[in-house]
Amino acid sequence: MFITSPRAVPYLVTSCAIAVGLTAGQAAAQECSNVSPLKIVAATDDGSFDKEYGPARAIDGSFDNDSRWSSKGEKVLELDLGEPQLVKEIGLAFYKGNERRSRFRVEASVDGTTYAPILEEAISSGNSTAIERFDVADTNARFIRVVGLGNESSEWNSILEVHAYGCGSGELASIDDGSQQAITKNVSPFGLRTDVPPAKNFDLTHWKLTLPVDRDGNGKVDEIEENELQDFSDTEFFYTDPATGGMVFRVSTANGKTTPNSSYFRTELREMLRGGDETIATRNDDGTPNKNNWVLSTAPEEAKQLAGGVDGVMRARLAVNQVTRLGDSSKVGRVIIGQIHAKDDEPVRLYYRKLPQNSRGSIYFAHEPVGKDDVWVEMIGSRSDHAENPADGIALDEIFEYEIRTFSEQVDGTAHPILQVTITREDGSEVTAKYDMVDSGYSTMNDFMYFKAGAYSQNNSSPWPERDFDQVTFYELEVEHN
Structure with missing residues (x-):
């Protein structure tokens, strides 16, 4: 599995404690190899x-904002452990700790009655509302005072x-x-950082990116x-959403450039199984597979x-934020959000159209048999240029998931290549479509495949491209191969 999205973890702070001369009873602290949480039976302050x-x-176990101790000035929160325990660490979760x-x-x-310091003045990280653990001087104690400053x-406090x-x-x-339930600084509720390039949230080591421009003037x-992508961000076309941490793909035809075999513009990832090893070619022009691509x-x-690789599955969690509204009625509102591309043809192009x-x-896909016309499969709503508002349609900014999968299935004793597309809504409802590719011409020695994901606009006719564009945000992206 190549692509994963991390989840936030609580910030851990280790502070240096100063051991102090305690009473004989306090000095009886024994070795403790298995540190465990200790029950706190009571908490008090000065009222x-x-x-x-x-x-x-x-100490009520709740991390809700309304369940907190608050007191102004240099104040003491006293904790009672019930009887002396060996204390090695203290954990604190602060209101607005992020x-x-x-x-x-x-x-x-x-x-x-007699207290001694076990942690001199310390400061929290300011990164999270979860518990932060601090080392203290190993101490045999029943009572602990947290002195808020x-x-x-x-x-x-x-x-x-x-x-x-x-x-x-x-x-x-x-x-x-x-x-x-922690709120972490610069980490969104999706578990994604909001202050880093996309590749710091998503493993993009097996992808390269195509932009809809020719800024270096080389005509392409x-x-x-892959290697450059790890620290790459572009404020116009490819960046981290500052609110959600999602990976944003934005595509506009303004001053744009297309790939050689297309008249449409794209900000799109292209799968690269070589993972940055440039001794492996992107593709063999004669169609024979290499280690950068996969086959059925x-x-x-x-x-x-x-x-x-052999066969593959691509899973994504995403939202379409905007589609074009102006231009040719046969093109307006269309954007491709995922593909399997072959040497010359496309086993699947997954469309969103509003x-x-x-x-x-609506959601639908096209399957292109080798050298033949597209076969269209409607999954949610209609792909018609005059479609009515789909009752079960997906709104802009609505989060959903797709899975594009290939596998083989026995039919009358013969293995058939199967394409399967599944759309999953946030409520868990699914729509699945399967297509038998046995007559599509891809099970040969001279073809190969790779996944693509992003925003591939299917409207090049808008008269106002600076404002009329497509934008798609991904929150998860995952690819597997046998």
Whole structure:
């Protein structure tokens, strides 16, 4: 599997604690090889907490904003472990912890009277609302004081949850660290970073990018090869959405350039199984496979040995944000969002189309047998130039998934190559279409395949290309081959 989308994890901070001279009882801290969460039986303060945001809310297991301890100034949140435990770490989740850093120190006591510092003044990361764990001086203690010193914006101390970690009779098997509902700085609810190029969110090591321009003036479309793509972003055509972290493909015909065999414009990824190894050619012009491309499982055995993969599946989670509204009625509103391309033909082109008068769009695909006319398969709505608003259509900005898959299936004792396309809505409903490619001419020694994904506009007639464009945002992209 080549393409994955990461998920956010809580920010971990390790601070250097200063061991201090404690009483004989406190110095009895033993070795603890298996650090566990420790039960906190009570939390108290001096009673000056804000409104209903009392100390008990810092140990109630909830990471909701309304369940927090808040108190202004240098204030103490005291924790009772019930009896002495070996304390090795403290965990704190701060209200607005993804927006600001908070200062604090930690003290410990066996008897609740004599306290000694186990963590000198520390500061949170300012990156997450999940629990951040801090090392403290190993200490045998029943009572822990978290001394709040305000945050970088104000004198307020606001703690969502506090944990203690170590060994003793109060060990817990597990405890929620808040990471599942955490708000993390520069990480969207999709688990994608909003401040990095697309390749930092998506594994694009097996793709190159085609842009709809010729900025270097060499008479060809600009292509960003695999290695260069890893740090590449383009504010006009290919970038990270600052709100969602999604990978944005935008295509316009303004001052544009097309590939040699097309009259349409694209911002589109082209699968490159070689993964940046330029000793392997992009393709063999005679059509024989190489390690950069793949073949069907019904291809000759020799072709399968030469290819970089056999059969394939591409999965994507995406939303179409905008389509063209002006121009030729037979072209307006069309954009290709995924493909399998062969040497000369296209086993599948997956279309989204929304007409200007409609609030929802259609999904359909074209299958092109070698040297023959396209076969059209409608999945959601109609591809007609005058289609009515599809009752089950997909609106702009609506998130959905597609899967394009090839495999072989036995029919009357013979292996047939099968193309299957599935559309999945956010509510889990699916629409699937299969096409038998046995007579399509792709199971030969002289053909190969590769996936494409992005925004390939199918309208080159708009009179206002600067404002009338196609835009597609991907949130997940995944490819597999046998």
